[in-house]
Amino acid sequence: MTIRQASACPLCGGSDVHELANVRGRPYFTCATCGLVHLLPSLRLGAEAERAHYETHRNEVTDAGYRAFLGRLAEPLMERLAPSARGLDYGSGPGPALAAMLGERGFPTAVFDPFFAPDVAPLLDTYDFVTCTEAFEHFFRPGDELLRLGRLLRPGGILAVMTEVLDEGVDFETWWYRRDPTHVSFYRPRTLEWIATSRGWSLESPGRNVLLFHTRSDPAVRVDT
Numbered sequence: 001m002t003i004r005q006a007s008a009c010p011l012c013g014g015s016d017v018h019e020l021a022n023v024r025g026r027p028y029f030t031c032a033t034c035g036l037v038h039l040l041p042s043l044r045l046g047a048e049a050e051r052a053h054y055e056t057h058r059n060e061v062t063d064a065g066y067r068a069f070l071g072r073l074a075e076p077l078m079e080r081l082a083p084s085a086r087g088l089d090y091g092s093g094p095g096p097a098l099a100a101m102l103g104e105r106g107f108p109t110a111v112f113d114p115f116f117a118p119d120v121a122p123l124l125d126t127y128d129f130v131t132c133t134e135a136f137e138h139f140f141r142p143g144d145e146l147l148r149l150g151r152l153l154r155p156g157g158i159l160a161v162m163t164e165v166l167d168e169g170v171d172f173e174t175w176w177y178r179r180d181p182t183h184v185s186f187y188r189p190r191t192l193e194w195i196a197t198s199r200g201w202s203l204e205s206p207g208r209n210v211l212l213f214h215t216r217s218d219p220a221v222r223v224d225t
Contacts, residue, residue: 010185011036011142012194021173028172028186034198035191036142037166039184044140051115053182059095070098070162073133076206077160078105085128086110088152091135092117098131126154133162137183150199150215159201159213165189 007029009017014033021028027040045053059066085107089099092111099109109131110122130152139145149159164177166186177183187195192211196203202214 007041009034009036009143010038010041010140011146011191012198013143023173023178028178034194035188037172037186037188041140044184045181047115050138050182053180054094054115059093059097061095061097061100063095063097066095066097067101070101070133072207073131073160073162073210074098074101074105076210077129077131077158077212078102078107080158080212081107081129084108087129087131088112088122088125088127089131089133090149090152091132091138093134098133102131123148123152125152127152127157128154129158129160131160133160136161136163136187137177137180137185139185142185146195146199153215155215156217157215159215161211161213162209163187163211164209165192 007017008015009031012031012034014031016032017029018032019027020030020037026043028037029040030037083106087102087107087109089096089102089109089111092099092113094113094116096111096113096117099111102109107129110125110127111117112119112122130149132149136142153159164186166172166175166188168189172178172186178186192203195201196213199213200216204212204214206212
């Protein structure tokens with residue numbers, strides 16, 4: 001596989017993309033501009049196979065362990081929200097536990113998922129916060145998704161993300177997170193900083209693999225890429 005065969009970066013659109021690894025015939029590319037690592041697009045699962053894989057997940061709304069996992073994002077997010085802030089759980093999956101948890105604490109949260117909650121009506125509104133837990137790694141076109149997420153947020157809003165970060169020193173070829181067939185986009189720390197800088201957001205990480213992107217209060221300074 002040569003650089004001429006690599007597609008443009010699906011996050012920043014850059015052309016300086018080269019092969020990072022080829023794991024059992026599955027090429028992964030890295031972008032010199034933003035640092036995103038992505039699977040060769042032609043090897044992504046089709047919609048039916050992708051949904052079938054998600055349906056094997058057992059993430060129930062009432063599952064205490066799953067709630068504890070989501071609490072790693074929910075608790076620091078709620079500490080930063082104004083009372084009665086309204087949000088959207090983007091990529092809520094088959095069991096929208098996070099929306100339920102936030103609603104129980106006084107933060108009404110709508111849901112959207114292309115497979116399990118496909119009604120697009122929530123995408124026509126704007127929100128004080130948008131959550132995106134274990135979804136960033138599934139994005140085929142993260143650049144387009146981030147444009148949509150930015151438009152869903154009100155000035156001063158928060159995009160709360162949970163995803164495994166590809167830290168320095170990780171052996172990508174043996175990394176457990178890479179092995180999921182629905183994981184196609186992987187973010188280095190510098191990729192996350194690029195996202196924040198390119199959109200005029202600020203970024204904080206209150207916990208491992210928990211990322212809070214803060215939009216600015218003045219909408220005039222927001223940047224669309």
